[in-house]
Amino acid sequence: MAKDKKAAPPGVSRRDFFRGSAVGALSTGLLSSTVAEGAQTAGAQVLGPGPVPVTLQINGKSHRLQLEPRVTLLDALRNHLDLTGSKKVCDRGTCGACTVLMDGKPVYACAVLAIDAQGKRIETIESLGTPEKLHPIQAAFVEHDAQQCGFCTPGFVVASKAFLDRNPRPTRQQIEKGLGGNLCRCGTYAGIRAALLAVKAGKGGGNA
Template identity: 50%
Template sequence: MKYPLTLKVNGETYRLEVKPHRSLLEVLRDELDLTGTNDGCRTGNCGACTVLVDGAPIPSCLMLALDAEGHEITTIEALSAGGELHPLQRAFVQRGAIQCGYCTPGMILSAYALLQENPRPTEAEVRRALVGNLCRCTGYVKIIEAVLAAAEEMASADVGSR
């Protein structure tokens, strides 16, 4: 048996019918073809499936799709809307913070959520914010550098625009 579900993802509203045991991750990937959200450990330990729910990063493998009703979901696809990379994405590319790339969407969304709350984080704050996102290539140094560089760029762009 399927249940009706109205899901808001990246500003679009989708009317779906889903089985109750499907996770938000499965519905994003399999029903909506939003395959930027990666499927990792399925236990909430690795962070590859990170999405934002009302701006807060969560592991989408642990949320039932039906539980996401009424919330605004943001996936990695939204960050480069219009074909332009987000400063975080650009910094990851430029600083070699992407190796195999599997953790990258989750890393970037966790970093994005951090910078929304705290536009000029310290290195320690970046590390704490990314605790739940594992990089099995172990490229953490570059990742942290990239987040700090993007923060600086975004903050100075923000000052310039005022």
């Protein structure tokens, strides 16, 4: 005689599933509305999700753009201003290839929202020298073969300028520590250190 099979526990019906989904969507909408209303009540300005006016001071010039609040400074530079010297490599604030100066301090452009960079003085690699007249740091990088593939080079040059502006007479150990936020997959660290030591000896700092 066949054994009686135990009845399987009842599952979620199609009707219950859609009812639960509708309740969840409604709750999410109410929560978002409550958060937005709370921000407005507190005096905070709610922006987006569409493009909003953004004004950036880059390399001595003012640029008025229409950007979504989620756009990073790096994407604004590369995709909206055609300033492609800052490289998009990790896009996670870890490699330093996108380093720019913000009020004289090095920052990862991929980790800063363009809307938050308003009112700041931004300098990119394009502001340092020209092909006809290289910045002393750029010239030293060429002289000491401090680059290979070149993806990290703009970030290293910008970070080096900020470092030498703060410490115009660094030791080799200080250079290693000062540029610790920039990575070179090709391993040209010896050339980079030699380049900065040459700038130290010949120019005395990163100011052109």
